[in-house]
Amino acid sequence: MSRMEQRTAGVPTLKRLPLYLRLLRKMKEQGEEYASGAVVARELGLDPIVVRKDLAITGAVGRPRLGFPMDEIISAIEDFLGWSNTSDAFLVGVGNLGRALLGYQGFEQHGMKIVAAFDSNPDIIGTKVHGRPIMDIKKMPALAKRMHVQLGVLTVTASVAQKVADMMIEGGIRAIWNFTPTTLVVPENVILQREELASSLAVLSHRLLVEGGRKS
Amino acid sequence: MSRMEQRTAGVPTLKRLPLYLRLLRKMKEQGEEYASGAVVARELGLDPIVVRKDLAITGAVGRPRLGFPMDEIISAIEDFLGWSNTSDAFLVGVGNLGRALLGYQGFEQHGMKIVAAFDSNPDIIGTKVHGRPIMDIKKMPALAKRMHVQLGVLTVTASVAQKVADMMIEGGIRAIWNFTPTTLVVPENVILQREELASSLAVLSHRLLVEGGRKS
DNA sequence: TAGATTGTTAATCGATTAACAATC
DNA sequence: TAGATTGTTAATCGATTAACAATC
Numbered sequence: 001m002s003r004m005e006q007r008t009a010g011v012p013t014l015k016r017l018p019l020y021l022r023l024l025r026k027m028k029e030q031g032e033e034y035a036s037g038a039v040v041a042r043e044l045g046l047d048p049i050v051v052r053k054d055l056a057i058t059g060a061v062g063r064p065r066l067g068f069p070m071d072e073i074i075s076a077i078e079d080f081l082g083w084s085n086t087s088d089a090f091l092v093g094v095g096n097l098g099r100a101l102l103g104y105q106g107f108e109q110h111g112m113k114i115v116a117a118f119d120s121n122p123d124i125i126g127t128k129v130h131g132r133p134i135m136d137i138k139k140m141p142a143l144a145k146r147m148h149v150q151l152g153v154l155t156v157t158a159s160v161a162q163k164v165a166d167m168m169i170e171g172g173i174r175a176i177w178n179f180t181p182t183t184l185v186v187p188e189n190v191i192l193q194r195e196e197l198a199s200s201l202a203v204l205s206h207r208l209l210v211e212g213g214r215k216s
Numbered sequence: 217m218s219r220m221e222q223r224t225a226g227v228p229t230l231k232r233l234p235l236y237l238r239l240l241r242k243m244k245e246q247g248e249e250y251a252s253g254a255v256v257a258r259e260l261g262l263d264p265i266v267v268r269k270d271l272a273i274t275g276a277v278g279r280p281r282l283g284f285p286m287d288e289i290i291s292a293i294e295d296f297l298g299w300s301n302t303s304d305a306f307l308v309g310v311g312n313l314g315r316a317l318l319g320y321q322g323f324e325q326h327g328m329k330i331v332a333a334f335d336s337n338p339d340i341i342g343t344k345v346h347g348r349p350i351m352d353i354k355k356m357p358a359l360a361k362r363m364h365v366q367l368g369v370l371t372v373t374a375s376v377a378q379k380v381a382d383m384m385i386e387g388g389i390r391a392i393w394n395f396t397p398t399t400l401v402v403p404e405n406v407i408l409q410r411e412e413l414a415s416s417l418a419v420l421s422h423r424l425l426v427e428g429g430r431k432s
Numbered sequence: 433t434a435g436a437t438t439g440t441t442a443a444t445c446g447a448t449t450a451a452c453a454a455t456c
Numbered sequence: 457t458a459g460a461t462t463g464t465t466a467a468t469c470g471a472t473t474a475a476c477a478a479t480c
Contacts, residue, residue, distance in 0.1 A: 010447065014422050018414035022397060036461065044399055048461090049449065056463065064455045064461045081418050082425035096319035103312035106397070110414045111421050150424065175424045177416070181238060181322070183260055191427065193420040195413075198234035198326045200393070202297050204409040205327045206230050208366065208391050209298035211407065226471065252437065264437090265473065272439065280437045280479045 013054045014081075018110060019044055020054065021077045025109075028070045036067030083111035088149050090173070092164050093156030094119040094134055097179055101153060102130045112151060116143070137164070144171030155179045229270045230297075234326060235260055236270065237293045241325075244286045252283030299327035304365050306389070308380050309372030310335040310350055313395055317369060318346045328367060332359070353380070360387030368392045 009017075023043055024035055037055055041048040055068065060076035062068040068076075078084045091098055091114050101107075102117060117129060118137040125136050135143070144152075152168040154161060154176055161182035168176055175191040178184055184192060225233075239259055240251055253271055257264040271284065276292035278284040294300045307314055307330050317323075318333060334353040335341060341352050351359070359365075368384040370377060370392055377398035384392055391407035394400060400408060 008426055009422065011419055012447065014419045015412070015415035018412070018418045019399075022414070038461065047449075050447095052462070053448090053464095062462055064463090065459080066456075067461070080422070082421045087421070087424070096316040100312040100316035104413075106414070107417070110417050112417060151420075175420055177420055183235075191420065191423045193416055193423075195416055196231070196234070197320075197411075198238070198322070199231035200409055200411055201323070201326050201328060202234045203227055203230045204367075204391055204393060204407065205298045205303070206225065206296070207407045207409075208303070210224055228471065254437065263473075266471095268438070269440095269472090278438055280439090281435080282480075283437070 009054075009057050009080075013057060016046070016050070016054055017058070017077050017081060020051070021074065021081075021083075024070065024074050024077070028074065033070055034063075034067040035070055035073055037062070039067070078111075081111060086111050086113040087151050088113055088115045088147065089151035089153055089177075090115070090140060090144060090149050090168075090171075091117040091132075091153040091155060092119070092137060092140060092168070093154065094121075094124055094129060095155060095157075098153075098155035099129055101155060101179075102132055114153065115147070115149070137167070141167050141171035144168065144173055148172070150174045152176045153179070158182045225270075225273050225296075229273060232262070232266070232270055233274070233293050233297060236267070237290065237297075237299075240286065240290050240293070244290065249286055250279075250283040251286055251289055253278070255283070294327075297327060302327055302329040303367050304329055304331045304363065305367035305369055305393075306331070306356060306360060306365050306384075306387075307333040307348075307369040307371060308335070308353060308356060308384070309370065310337075310340055310345060311371060311373075314369075314371035315345055317371060317395075318348055330369065331363070331365070353383070357383050357387035360384065360389055364388070366390045369395070371395045374398045 020040055023040060027035055037051040038048050041051040055062070055073065058076040058080040060068055060073045075084070086108055089112050091101060094117050098117065102114060107114065114132060117132050117134050118140045119125060119134055120137045124134050127134050149171070150173060152173040152175070154164060156164050158180045161178070161180040162184060165176055165184045165186060169186060169190055175193065176184065176186070178192060178194045181198070186192060236256055239256060243251055253267040254264050257267040271278070271289065274292040274296040276284055276289045302324055305328050307317060310333050314333065318330060323330065330348060333345060333348050333350050334356045335350055336353045340350050343350050365387070366389060368389040368391070370380060372380050374396045377394070377396040378400055381392055381400045381402060385402060385406055390405070391409065392400065392402065394408060394410045397414070402408060
C-alpha cells in the first residue's frame with residue numbers, strides 16, 4: 001500500500017526499463033507531455049502488455065486515453081533504479097576495454113559516474129584518460145574507503161581478477177561489475193554482475209545455425 | 217532419435233554453455249580426461265541439475281560415476297553452438313569500443329573471427345588496428361558479398377546505426393551484433409543481437425538499492 | 433558391492449500472454 | 457458518448473528445482 005516499500009522486479013523487467021527511459025527522455029526532448037505504454041511498445045517493438053506491467057511496477061500512475069505524464073514516468077523509472085543520483089565508481093584495469101568504458105559518455109545518464117581509474121602499469125599512472133586520472137592500483141582500497149565508493153568496474157586481465165576484486169572488497173566496495181571471464185569468489189553481501197560477451201555470442205551463433213530467423 | 221536434427225535450447229541455457237566450454241578447455245589443458253557435470257557445477261557455482269540438463273541438450277553422453285569424456289563434451293558444445301569452425305565477421309565503427317573489440321583475443325575461441333574493420337574517418341582508413349586493416353565503409357557491402365561474410369559487429373555512433381545496418385544487409389550479412397543503443401529495423405530473416413550495457417547496469421543498480429545482497 | 437553420477441520424469445516457480453473491466 | 461488506454465485478474469508457457477531410477 002504505502003509508497004515507502006520498494007517493489008522488486010524480475011531481471012527481464014529490470015533489463016527493459018533503461019530502454020524505456022532512453023526513449024522517454026528523447027520524447028521529452030521533442031516536447032511530448034504524455035507517453036503511453038502503447039506508443040513505447042510500438043517504438044521498441046515490444047508487446048504493450050509487457051510495457052504496461054513494467055511501468056506499473058515502478059509505481060507510476062497513468063491516465064486512460066492519455067498515458068503517463070512525461071516527468072512523472074521518467075522520475076518513476078529513475079527512482080526505481082536508483083538513478084536519480086549517480087553513484088561514484090572506480091574502474092580498475094586501463095586496457096583496451098577499460099579505455100573504451102572510460103570514453104563512453106552514457107553512464108552518467110544511467111546512474112554511474114566513473115570518477116577515477118587504476119592500473120599497475122607505471123607508464124600510464126599519473127596520466128589521464130578521457131578526463132579521468134589513472135592512479136596506482138595500490139592506492140585504490142584506501143581511496144575507495146575514504147570516498148565511500150560503492151561500485152567497482154573490473155576490466156583487468158583474467159589472471160589478476162580475483163586479487164583485484166579482493167582489493168575492491170577491502171576498500172568497502174559493495175558491487176562489482178565484472179568484465180573478466182573469471183568466476184569471482186566474494187562475501188555474501190557483495191553484489192556481482194558479470195558481463196559475458198561470450199554468452200551473447202553463443203545466443204547469436206546458435207540462432208545463425210538453427211534459424212535463419214529473427215528475434216530481439 | 218536421429219543425430220541429424222539440431223535440438224534447440226532456451227536462451228538461459230545458451231548463455232551458460234560458453235562458461236562450461238571455457239572451464240572444460242582449461243580442465244583439458246590440465247590433463248583431465250573426464251569432466252563430470254557435478255564438478256563443473258561446483259566450479260561455476262551453479263546447480264548440478266542445471267548443468268546436467270544443459271549438457272544433455274548438446275547430445276553428449278556421459279558415464280555414471282565418471283562423467284563425460286573430455287574431448288566429446290567439448291566437441292558437443294562447440295558443435296551445438298556452431299563454434300567448430302569460426303565465422304568471419306566485419307566490424308564497423310572503429311571508435312573506443314570498436315578498438316577494444318578488435319583487441320580482444322578471445323573471440324576466435326568463441327566462433328567468431330573479425331577479419332576486417334570499417335570506418336568513414338579518412339585519418340584511420342588504410343591503417344591497421346590490432347592487425348586488422350581499417351577500410352572505407354563504402355567498400356563494405358561489396359566486400360561482404362564477395363567474401364560471404366555473415367556476421368556484422370556494429371560499433372558506430374547511434375545516429376548512423378540504422379544506415380550502417382542497412383549497408384550490412386545490402387552486403388548479405390545475416391546477423392548483426394548491435395552495440396549501439398539504436399533499435400534497428402531489419403528484414404525478418406536478419407538476426408539481431410543487442411548488447412545493452414545499460415540493462416546490466418540497471419540490474420546492478422537495483423540490487424544495490426534493494427538488497428545489499430548477492431547473486432550471479 | 434557401494435556409491436557417485438547420469439538421465440529422466442514430475443512439481444514448482446516466475447514470466448509472458450490473454451482477457452476484460454474501469455476510466456477519462 | 458465512443459474509444460483508446462490503463463490496470464488487474466486469469467491462463468499459458470517455459471525454466472528451474474526436486475525426486476528418483478538406471479548405471480558403471
